[in-house]
Amino acid sequence: MVYFGDMKEKSPFELEDFMPYLLNQAAEKTSLEFQKYYRLKYGMLRTEWRVLFHLGRYGALTAKAICDRAGLHKTKVSRAVAALETRRFIQRNRMEQDRRQEVLTLTRAGENAFDDLVAEAARYNTRLMQNFSAEDAETVRRILLQITAMETVQP
Amino acid sequence: MVYFGDMKEKSPFELEDFMPYLLNQAAEKTSLEFQKYYRLKYGMLRTEWRVLFHLGRYGALTAKAICDRAGLHKTKVSRAVAALETRRFIQRNRMEQDRRQEVLTLTRAGENAFDDLVAEAARYNTRLMQNFSAEDAETVRRILLQITAMETVQP
DNA sequence: GGGTATTAGTTGTGTTTGTAACTATCAATG
DNA sequence: CATTGATAGTTACAAACACAACTAATACCC
Numbered sequence: 065m066v067y068f069g070d071m072k073e074k075s076p077f078e079l080e081d082f083m084p085y086l087l088n089q090a091a092e093k094t095s096l097e098f099q100k101y102y103r104l105k106y107g108m109l110r111t112e113w114r115v116l117f118h119l120g121r122y123g124a125l126t127a128k129a130i131c132d133r134a135g136l137h138k139t140k141v142s143r144a145v146a147a148l149e150t151r152r153f154i155q156r157n158r159m160e161q162d163r164r165q166e167v168l169t170l171t172r173a174g175e176n177a178f179d180d181l182v183a184e185a186a187r188y189n190t191r192l193m194q195n196f197s198a199e200d201a202e203t204v205r206r207i208l209l210q211i212t213a214m215e216t217v218q219p
Numbered sequence: 220m221v222y223f224g225d226m227k228e229k230s231p232f233e234l235e236d237f238m239p240y241l242l243n244q245a246a247e248k249t250s251l252e253f254q255k256y257y258r259l260k261y262g263m264l265r266t267e268w269r270v271l272f273h274l275g276r277y278g279a280l281t282a283k284a285i286c287d288r289a290g291l292h293k294t295k296v297s298r299a300v301a302a303l304e305t306r307r308f309i310q311r312n313r314m315e316q317d318r319r320q321e322v323l324t325l326t327r328a329g330e331n332a333f334d335d336l337v338a339e340a341a342r343y344n345t346r347l348m349q350n351f352s353a354e355d356a357e358t359v360r361r362i363l364l365q366i367t368a369m370e371t372v373q374p
Numbered sequence: 375g376g377g378t379a380t381t382a383g384t385t386g387t388g389t390t391t392g393t394a395a396c397t398a399t400c401a402a403t404g
Numbered sequence: 405c406a407t408t409g410a411t412a413g414t415t416a417c418a419a420a421c422a423c424a425a426c427t428a429a430t431a432c433c434c
Contacts, residue, residue: 077340078276080360082340083249083344083347084252087245088250090246091245092246093366095242097239109390114240126413128412137392138413139393143414162412163398164400165411165412185237189236189237189238189239193238195369200362204241204359204363205235205238207351207355208359209241210350210351214248293383294383298421301384317382317430319381320383320429
């Protein structure tokens with residue numbers, strides 16, 4: 065019988081068993097790939113694309129509403145809104161009943177960009193997921209949503 | 220019969236159907252949560268933790284080898300190595316047969332940090348994944364690896 | 375062996391992010 | 405109404421990142 069005394073028994077822990085790592089690798093890959101649509105074609109950053117998406121998908125919103133829905137910090141949204149306005153993708157209108165808030169709406173150019181990018185997103189998603197069975201896709205979707213919605217994984 | 224002419228039929232596309240979005244949300248959540256272990260306790264950044272991990276898990280490596288294995292850019296690794304050396308977690312030794320390269324090894328402090336962080340990583344992972352069945356966990360793992368390894372999702 | 379190309383690693387620069395502090399407006403309470 | 409506190413959004417500053425240019429050492433090859 066062979067003696068395995070020299071083997072490191074303690075750490076069979078591989079990076080590929082570590083979910084944050086796996087998630088990051090996959091997220092980074094797909095994000096970088098999809099970037100080229102909104103970045104090259106419209107000069108947007110990821111946050112800008114997400115803000116645009118929320119406005120296109122859910123109609124006029126305030127910055128705060130976008131923060132809440134999208135889980136983005138207000139400074140990120142503020143900068144994205146400023147950039148999108150500069151490029152004439154959105155329009156701001158102060159509310160009269162509460163002049164702290166402003167309602168954001170897509171311009172015609174913004175709607176066009178939205179339509180285009182949503183179509184690209186759907187196509188990208190289809191191409192990405194066609195490699196997997198419908199059951200597997202649904203399992204992944206469900207678990208990712210669940211992880212995202214989990215309250216803190218307690219120490 | 221009601222006329223639905225005004226409905227936007229074209230875009231039943233939700234963010235929650237968009238895999239890059241789902242991946243990013245889950246990745247960001249878990250990364251931020253796990254950050255506190257290496258960040259608060261050892262003052263490391265994510266790249267530093269990953270460099271430390273590779274050295275602890277796979278033994279002495281050059282910076283280039285870490286780049287290749289971890290899929291990190293050399294400038295990131297260079298700065299992580301500098302930071303880890305400053306905090307005395309690693310040691311550098313120029314190779315005699317090729318004086319461009321330097322072999323990186325963990326110091327005692329580096330090994331201690333590695334052992335601690337790997338244990339925390341394993342515990343975090345267990346707590347995260349205990350909410351799912353073994354089959355689901357395996358499905359997710361497999362698909363995330365597959366996505367990461369995919370060549371470009373062609374336009 | 376001398377010029378050219380590669381390779382390992384570093385540094386510099388502009389861009390993006392995170393955090394905190396700030397302004398302006400509104401709400402609540404005395 | 406005046407003061408205090410909360411809220412929507414912006415700005416300022418430092419940390420982090422990406423990408424290109426750089427240094428130093430080695431390989432190639434005529």
